[in-house]
Amino acid sequence: MISPVLDATRLAQRALGGRLELSGPLAELRRQGAALLEAKGLPGPRDEAWRFTSLRGVTDVPFQRAKASESALRASSTPKHELAGAVSWVFGEVPAASVIQALPPGIEFWSSRQSGPIPAWAKASLTPEKSASPFAALNACELEDVWCFRLSGSPAPLQIIYPGPIEATPSMLTPRVRVVVEAGAHACLIETTTPEGAAGPSLTNSVSEIFVGPNAELEHVRISLGTPQSRQISSVSAELTRDSRYRSRLLSLGGALTRTDLTVAFTEPGAHADLDGLYFASEGEQVDHHTVVEHRVGRCESLQKYKGLADGNGQAIFDGIVRVHSGAAGTSAHQQNRNLLLAENAVIHTKPHLEIENDDVKCTHGATVGRLRLDEQFYLQSRGLDLETARTLLVYAFASEIIDGITLPAARNLVRREFLKKLGNPELSAELAEA
Amino acid sequence: MHNPMLKIEELSASVDGKSILRGINLEIRAGEVHAVMGPNGSGKSTLASVLAGKPGYTITGGKVTYQGKNLLELAPEIRAREGIFLGFQYPVELPGVSNLYFLKAAVNAVRKHQGLEEYDAVDFLELAKQKMELVELSTALTQRPVNVGFSGGEKKRNEIFQMALLNPKLAILDETDSGLDIDALRIVAQGVNAQRSPSVSMLLITHYQRLLEYIQPDYVHVLVGGQIVKSGDHTLALDLEEHGYAEFMSAPAQVGAA
Numbered sequence: 052m053i054s055p056v057l058d059a060t061r062l063a064q065r066a067l068g069g070r071l072e073l074s075g076p077l078a079e080l081r082r083q084g085a086a087l088l089e090a091k092g093l094p095g096p097r098d099e100a101w102r103f104t105s106l107r108g109v110t111d112v113p114f115q116r117a118k119a120s121e122s123a124l125r126a127s128s129t130p131k132h133e134l135a136g137a138v139s140w141v142f143g144e145v146p147a148a149s150v151i152q153a154l155p156p157g158i159e160f161w162s163s164r165q166s167g168p169i170p171a172w173a174k175a176s177l178t179p180e181k182s183a184s185p186f187a188a189l190n191a192c193e194l195e196d197v198w199c200f201r202l203s204g205s206p207a208p209l210q211i212i213y214p215g216p217i218e219a220t221p222s223m224l225t226p227r228v229r230v231v232v233e234a235g236a237h238a239c240l241i242e243t244t245t246p247e248g249a250a251g252p253s254l255t256n257s258v259s260e261i262f263v264g265p266n267a268e269l270e271h272v273r274i275s276l277g278t279p280q281s282r283q284i285s286s287v288s289a290e291l292t293r294d295s296r297y298r299s300r301l302l303s304l305g306g307a308l309t310r311t312d313l314t315v316a317f318t319e320p321g322a323h324a325d326l327d328g329l330y331f332a333s334e335g336e337q338v339d340h341h342t343v344v345e346h347r348v349g350r351c352e353s354l355q356k357y358k359g360l361a362d363g364n365g366q367a368i369f370d371g372i373v374r375v376h377s378g379a380a381g382t383s384a385h386q387q388n389r390n391l392l393l394a395e396n397a398v399i400h401t402k403p404h405l406e407i408e409n410d411d412v413k414c415t416h417g418a419t420v421g422r423l424r425l426d427e428q429f430y431l432q433s434r435g436l437d438l439e440t441a442r443t444l445l446v447y448a449f450a451s452e453i454i455d456g457i458t459l460p461a462a463r464n465l466v467r468r469e470f471l472k473k474l475g476n477p478e479l480s481a482e483l484a485e486a
Numbered sequence: 487m488h489n490p491m492l493k494i495e496e497l498s499a500s501v502d503g504k505s506i507l508r509g510i511n512l513e514i515r516a517g518e519v520h521a522v523m524g525p526n527g528s529g530k531s532t533l534a535s536v537l538a539g540k541p542g543y544t545i546t547g548g549k550v551t552y553q554g555k556n557l558l559e560l561a562p563e564i565r566a567r568e569g570i571f572l573g574f575q576y577p578v579e580l581p582g583v584s585n586l587y588f589l590k591a592a593v594n595a596v597r598k599h600q601g602l603e604e605y606d607a608v609d610f611l612e613l614a615k616q617k618m619e620l621v622e623l624s625t626a627l628t629q630r631p632v633n634v635g636f637s638g639g640e641k642k643r644n645e646i647f648q649m650a651l652l653n654p655k656l657a658i659l660d661e662t663d664s665g666l667d668i669d670a671l672r673i674v675a676q677g678v679n680a681q682r683s684p685s686v687s688m689l690l691i692t693h694y695q696r697l698l699e700y701i702q703p704d705y706v707h708v709l710v711g712g713q714i715v716k717s718g719d720h721t722l723a724l725d726l727e728e729h730g731y732a733e734f735m736s737a738p739a740q741v742g743a744a
Contacts, residue, residue, distance in 0.1 A: 451582020
């Protein structure tokens with residue numbers, strides 16, 4: 052029997068009642084997810100963290116687990132958002148053993164579908180998180196596979212692509228990935244969610260866990276693209292150990308709903324997190340970024356810079372918390388959120404906040420919401436550019452700080468192209484890139 | 487030239503209901519350089535802005551004819567494509583957009599409008615190199631994002647560089663001398679002077695006479711209270727330097743002819 056809605060209790064009961072396999076490596080994750088889901092259910096407008104975000108199109112749709120998205124995609128052609136020079140894998144069916152063995156130096160892979168012993172470095176991926184959010188719990192409960200990567204030395208950039216489901220009926224994908232960056236490694240991870248191949252309404256409910264080892268460095272780029280029928284909810288967490296450096300770039304450039312919860316936790320001193328975000332809600336779109344930065348230990352630095360745009364009747368939300376725990380002396384934490392409203396009916400919510408329990412800290416935060424300035428438009432028009440080009444360049448200028456902050460050129464170019472495509476001016480991207 | 491490049495007749499304009507220009511009359515023929523001087527708040531920058539089509543001003547009377555066309559009904563970008571250039575007092579910064587890309591787009595928009603062939607990247611770079619020498623801008627600076635991290639002097643030199651590339655018929659320079667040290671002023675003036683020709687007209691808006699030591703105008707007009715109260719040749723600027731605007735300020739501004 053198909054339930055009329057995405058019913059948390061029913062899903063949880065199905066899992067607990069033995070409909071899902073509760074033995075094997077994923078058993079604990081599933082059990083915990085189901086228990087959390089049964090206890091708390093899915094969020095609604097009364098939940099503080101979901102106050103501004105409508106879950107219409109998510110919790111009132113009978114999503115079923117998607118099938119075979121990847122094999123269909125493989126059969127069609129190379130995914131178009133594959134980055135040159137990167138190891139690009141499409142999340143889904145586990146690649147053949149020969150493909151896994153052919154991975155370049157510094158990249159190791161393990162999937163919970165593989166037989167044999169679980170490597171020690173991958174074990175943490177199977178340990179449930181007690182305080183998982185409702186959607187992370189749903190992901191655990193509906194899980195079919197966990198992918199783990201271990202990056203060491205200076206490996207080639209790793210790209211994981213989450214395609215859209217091919218089913219015409221409402222379908223749900225629940226990718227779960229853990230990436231471990233070994234001590235001293237310099238690595239780059241790109242996650243790309245694309246609607247490519249999606250036929251009907253889709254929900255991609257993903258969990259990404261990142262562990263950055265001592266003195267290691269990771270650039271983590273997440274590019275979310277979408278269609279009017281696609282919805283994405285992502286739970287991203289990163290644990291940063293001694294003297295590590297983590298650069299997160301979250302780019303939300305389309306889809307009916309793009310919700311990302313990013314949690315960054317400093318667990319050892321000396322680490323640095325540089326967290327950038329760019330989001331753009333057009334007509335009919337909601338984008339929602341929630342960030343939590345946990346300064347649990349001292350002498351760590353976090354820099355957050357989020358820039359948002361809303362056009363048409365689009366709605367964009369930024370909600371960021373920086374928590375400095377009592378023992379975290381010598382913390383430096385800065386949070387900045389700047390927004391641009393491009394239309395009368397567009398909506399921006401911004402809620403930056405700090406919770407500080409230690410006096411020996413340097414913390415700042417700030418938020419702005421503005422519009423394109425007429426005097427700036429006029430400057431460009433006075434050089435002969437039409438109003439539309441002038442506005443495109445000004446919007447691009449606003450966003451470029453974040454786009455140019457992506458270190459990997461192939462990822463930067465993809466983001467620039469998608470951003471300008473969204474602005475209705477894709478031909479500009481090549482010229483701006485070459486300049 | 488028989489017809490003037492620009493003819494301003496009884497031009498009045500207001501901002502937020504406040505009357506700023508009160509019946510300006512001015513004629514500029516091809517090849518002439520006119521300077522408009524005046525104290526702060528006299529309407530100098532408003533005049534420049536209104537001529538270039540900046541939004542936010544209400545034209546309350548009069549007309550402006552540019553090369554036989556009714557200028558005030560043209561969109562700002564059309565005025566630019568028809569050959570009007572405004573050098574800004576505070577040029578805008580454009581992060582992420584290189585100067586050269588921006589200028590190529592601008593120059594090609596103008597050329598397209600004028601029925602000329604658009605430049606490709608190679609030809610444009612060649613042209614840009616010639617013009618950047620004129621204002622002593624380095625290649626590195628021209629490839630950086632538009633005005634980002636530029637000093638005040640570099641921004642003004644960049645304005646004159648843009649002017650040289652856009653090749654205007656009427657250049658309006660709004661307080662181009664403000665905030666410049668003596669070296670930057672010399673370079674800016676040298677760039678402007680190199681573009682003087684029998685077919686190019688210029689309107690220099692300035693508070694001080696200093697700029698006019700380097701760019702000698704054919705005519706000087708004194709703007710006070712939104713009206714031109716006196717006109718003369720370049721020696722008028724020297725008088726103003728010596729005596730200030732006091733003599734014009736004391737007399738109540740006449741109301742423009744009805």
